[in-house]
Amino acid sequence: xxxxxxxxxxxxxxxxxxxxxxxxxxxxxxxxxxxxxxxxxxxxxxxxxxxxxxxxxxxxxxxxxxxxxxxxxxxxxxxxxxxxxxxxxxxxxxxxxxxxxxxxxxxxxxxxxxxxxxxxxxxxxxxxxxxxxxxxxxxxxxxxxxxxxxxxxxxxxxxxxxxxxxxxxxxxxxxxxxxxxxxxxxxxxxxxxxxxxxxxxxxxxxxxxxxxxxxxxxxxxxxxxxxxxxxxxxxxxxxxxxxxxxxxxxxxxxxxxxxxxxxxxxxxxxxxxxxxxxxxxxxxxxxxxxxxxxxxxxxxxxxxxxxxxxxxxxxxxxxxxxxxxxxxxxxxxxxxxxxxxxxxxxxxxxxxxxxxxxxxxxxxxxxxxxxxxxxxxxxxxxxxxxxxxxxxxxxxxxxxxxxxxxxxxxxxxxxxxxxxxxxxxxxxxxxxxxxxxxxxxxxxxxxxxxxxxxxxxxxxxxxxxxxxxxxxxxxxxxxxxxxxxx
Amino acid sequence: xxxxxxxxxxxxxxxxxxxxxxxxxxxxxxxxxxxxxxxxxxxxxxxxxxxxxxxxxxxxxxxxxxxxxxxxxxxxxxxxxxxxxxxxxxxxxxxxxxxxxxxxxxxxxxxxxxxxxxxxxxxxxxxxxxxxxxxxxxxxxxxxxxxxxxxxxxxxxxxxxxxxxxxxxxxxxxxxxxxxxxxxxxxxxxxxxxxxxxxxxxxxxxxxxxxxx
Numbered sequence: 223x224x225x226x227x228x229x230x231x232x233x234x235x236x237x238x239x240x241x242x243x244x245x246x247x248x249x250x251x252x253x254x255x256x257x258x259x260x261x262x263x264x265x266x267x268x269x270x271x272x273x274x275x276x277x278x279x280x281x282x283x284x285x286x287x288x289x290x291x292x293x294x295x296x297x298x299x300x301x302x303x304x305x306x307x308x309x310x311x312x313x314x315x316x317x318x319x320x321x322x323x324x325x326x327x328x329x330x331x332x333x334x335x336x337x338x339x340x341x342x343x344x345x346x347x348x349x350x351x352x353x354x355x356x357x358x359x360x361x362x363x364x365x366x367x368x369x370x371x372x373x374x375x376x377x378x379x380x381x382x383x384x385x386x387x388x389x390x391x392x393x394x395x396x397x398x399x400x401x402x403x404x405x406x407x408x409x410x411x412x413x414x415x416x417x418x419x420x421x422x423x424x425x426x427x428x429x430x431x432x433x434x435x436x437x438x439x440x441x442x443x444x445x446x447x448x449x450x451x452x453x454x455x456x457x458x459x460x461x462x463x464x465x466x467x468x469x470x471x472x473x474x475x476x477x478x479x480x481x482x483x484x485x486x487x488x489x490x491x492x493x494x495x496x497x498x499x500x501x502x503x504x505x506x507x508x509x510x511x512x513x514x515x516x517x518x519x520x521x522x523x524x525x526x527x528x529x530x531x532x533x534x535x536x537x538x539x540x541x542x543x544x545x546x547x548x549x550x551x552x553x554x555x556x557x558x559x560x561x562x563x564x565x566x567x568x569x570x571x572x573x574x575x576x577x578x579x580x581x582x583x584x585x586x587x588x589x590x591x592x593x594x595x596x597x598x599x600x601x602x603x604x605x606x607x608x609x610x611x612x613x614x615x616x617x618x619x620x621x622x623x624x625x626x627x628x629x630x631x632x633x634x635x636x637x638x639x640x641x642x643x644x645x646x647x648x649x650x651x652x653x654x655x656x657x658x659x660x661x662x663x664x665x666x667x668x669x670x671x672x673x674x675x676x677x678x679x680x681x682x683x684x685x686x687x688x689x690x691x692x693x694x695x696x697x698x699x700x701x702x703x704x705x706x707x708x
Numbered sequence: 709x710x711x712x713x714x715x716x717x718x719x720x721x722x723x724x725x726x727x728x729x730x731x732x733x734x735x736x737x738x739x740x741x742x743x744x745x746x747x748x749x750x751x752x753x754x755x756x757x758x759x760x761x762x763x764x765x766x767x768x769x770x771x772x773x774x775x776x777x778x779x780x781x782x783x784x785x786x787x788x789x790x791x792x793x794x795x796x797x798x799x800x801x802x803x804x805x806x807x808x809x810x811x812x813x814x815x816x817x818x819x820x821x822x823x824x825x826x827x828x829x830x831x832x833x834x835x836x837x838x839x840x841x842x843x844x845x846x847x848x849x850x851x852x853x854x855x856x857x858x859x860x861x862x863x864x865x866x867x868x869x870x871x872x873x874x875x876x877x878x879x880x881x882x883x884x885x886x887x888x889x890x891x892x893x894x895x896x897x898x899x900x901x902x903x904x905x906x907x908x909x910x911x912x913x914x915x916x917x918x919x920x921x
Contacts, residue, residue, distance in 0.1 A: 259859065346825055347881075347882065349879070349886065350884070353882070357892075360889070360892050360893055360896055363896055363900075367903075372907050372908070373919055375904060375907060376915075376919055379904070379916055380919075381848075382896060382899075383856060387844070387894050390864060390867055393867055393886070394840070394870060397871045401823075401824065405823070405824050412879070427822065433881065454919075458919075514921060517921070519921075520858070548804065625905065
C-alpha cells in the first residue's frame with residue numbers, strides 16, 4: 223500500500239508528459255481520486271510499510287497525508303475547470319494575465335509533486351526525508367515557471383536557489399544529529415522513531431546544533447521569517463492550482479521535518495531549548511507578515527504573507543508545547559483547507575479581472591457572486607473567526623501561552639494578529655465591495671471552479687464542531703511527545 | 709594512509725582560496741570538479757573495511773561529482789555565456805582575505821568540537837567546513853548566476869565531506885538518493901540558466917529584481 227501510493231502518482235506523472243491535453247486532465251483527476259482512496263485505506267488499516275528502517279506510518283505523517291490527498295483531489299477537479307477557462311479565455315482574445323504555456327509539463331509536475339510530498343509524509347529515515355523534501359522543490363519548480371514570463375523565471379530561480387541552499391543546511395543538521403549518535407556511542411538506524419527512543423543517550427551539544435540547522439533549513443522551506451523571501455514571489459507567480467498546493471500542503475511537509483526533530487529534542491529532555499527557538503522564529507514570522515500585509519498591492523501576495531503568518535502561528539504553538547502543540551496541529555489542518563480554497567478562488571479572480579493587482583479588482587460581490595462567497599468565507603476563516611477551525615487552534619495556543627506564563631510572547635502574538643486582521647480586512651473590503659474599473663468579467667463561474675472551494679470550507683467548518691474520534695486520537699498521539707493535552 | 713588523506717585534503721583546502729580569487733568561470737569550474745573528486749575519494753582512505761560494493765559506489769560518486777556535474781556546467785558556459793566574468797559583489801582581495809580567516813576559524817573550531825573517535829584525519833572537518841562556507845560565500849558574493857550554481861555545488865561537496873566523518877556503514881542507498889537529488893537540482897538550475905539567457909540575453913542576476921514589495 224505504502225509503495226503504491228508513492229509510485230502511482232510518480233509513474234502517472236511521467237506518463238502525463240507524453241499524452242494529450244484532455245487525457246492528461248482526466249489522468250490528473252483519476253490519480254487524485256486513487257490517491258485519496260489509498261490514503262483513506264492507509265488511515266483505516268495502518269499497514270506496516272516495507273523497508274521499516276526508511277519508512278513508517280506516524281500519526282503526524284498520517285495527518286499530513288490525508289490533507290494532501292483531500293486537497294490534491296479537489297485541486298485536480300478545480301484544475302480541469304481552470305485550464306478549460308484559461309483556454310476559452312485566450313481563444314476569445316480577451317485581455318488577460320498570463321496563461322500556462324506547456325500543459326503537459328504542468329500536469330506531469332503536479333503528479334510528481336504529489337508523489338514526492340507523499341514520500342515526505344511516510345518517510346522515517348532522516349536522510350530519506352531530506353531526499354523527499356528536496357525532491358518536492360525540484361518537482362514544484364516547473365509549476366512555478368508555468369507562465370514562462372520574466373517574473374515567473376525570477377520567482378522560480380529564487381525558489382530553487384533559496385530552498386536548495388536552505389535544505390542543504392538541513393542536510394548538514396541531519397548529519398550533525400547522526401554525529402550526535404556517534405559521539406554518544408549509540409548504534410541505531412538514523413530514523414526519527416529510532417533516534418527518539420534513544421534520544422537520552424545522544425550527545426546534547428551536537429543534538430542542539432543539529433536542531434538549529436534543521437530548523438533554519440526546513441524553516442526556509444516552511445516560510446519562517448527571515449528566510450521567507452522566496453515565498454511571496456513563488457506563490458504569486460505560480461498558477462493558482464499550484465499556489466494552492468504550495469501553500470496548502472508543501473509548507474506542511476517542511477513543517478513535518480521540524481516537528482519530528484522537535485520530538486527528538488523533547489525525548490532528549492531539551493524541549494525547553496527547542497521550544498524557545500521555535501517560539502522566537504514563530505513570532506518573527508507573524509510580525510514580518512503583519513508589516514508586509516499592511517501595504518500589499520497584489521491579492522496573491524497578500525495570501526502568501528498570510529501563509530507566512532500561519533506558519534509562524536504553528537511554529538509558535540509547537541514551541542509552547544502541550545495544549546499549544548495541539549492547537550498548532552489544528553491550525554495546520556485548517557490552514558491547509560482554508561488557504562488552499564482562498565488560492566483557488568484567487569485563480570477565478572485572476573481570470574475574471576485579468577490582473578493580480580488589488581486596484582484592478584472590486585465589486586466581487588456582484589461581479590462573481592459564487593467566488594465571492596468562497597473568498598469572503600475563506601477570509602473569515604483565515605482571520606481566526608468561528609465557525610472555522612483556525613479559531614479553535616489559535617484559542618488553544620493563546621490559552622497555552624498564558625498557562626505556561628509566556629505573557630509577553632502572548633501579548634505580541636495577539637497584537638500582531640490584530641494588525642494582520644486590520645490590514646487583511648481593509649484589502650478584502652476593497653476587493654469585495656469597492657468600486658471596480660469595469661463591469662466586464664471574463665469568467666463563467668462553472669461548478670468545477672467553485673465547488674472545490676466550498677467543499678474545503680465546509681470540511682473546515684464541520685471539523686470545527688465535530689471531529690471524528692480517530693482524527694482526535696491521531697492528533698493527540700502526534701503531540702503526546704510535546705507534553706500532551708492536559 | 710592517513711598522511712595521503714591529509715595531503716589531498718590540504719590541496720582541496722587551498723583550492724577553496726583559488727576559487728575565491730578566480731575571476732573567470734572556467735577556473736571556478738575546475739576547482740569545483742577537483743573538489744568533487746577529492747570529496748568522493750577521501751572515504752576510500754578513511755573507511756577501514758572497504759568492500760567492492762563500497763568502492764563501486766565511491767567511483768560512481770566521483771563520476772557524478774567530479775565529471776558529470778562540472779562538465780555539464782562547462783558545456784552550458786560554452787553554449788550560453790558571452791562574458792565569463794563572475795561579477796563580484798565583494799572584491800577578489802576581500803574574498804581571499806575572508807577565505808584565509810575562514811580557514812583559521814574552522815581550524816580553531818575543529819579543536820573545540822567533540823568528534824567521534826573514529827575520525828582519523830585532523831584536516832577532514834576544517835576542510836569540509838571551509839569548502840562548505842566558501843560555497844555559501846560565492847553564492848552570496850557573486851552576481852553571475854552560473855557562479856551561484858557553482859557555489860551551491862561547492863556547498864554540497866562540503867556537506868558530503870562532513871558526512872564522511874561519521875561511520876556511514878550501510879548508508880550507501882541513502883547517499884545515492886542524495887546524490888541523485890543534487891544532480892537533478894543542478895540540471896534544473898541549468899535549464900533555468902538557459903531560459904534566463906533567452907529572456908535577458910545574460911545570466912546576471914541583476915535582471916532578476918523585478919519582484920519586490
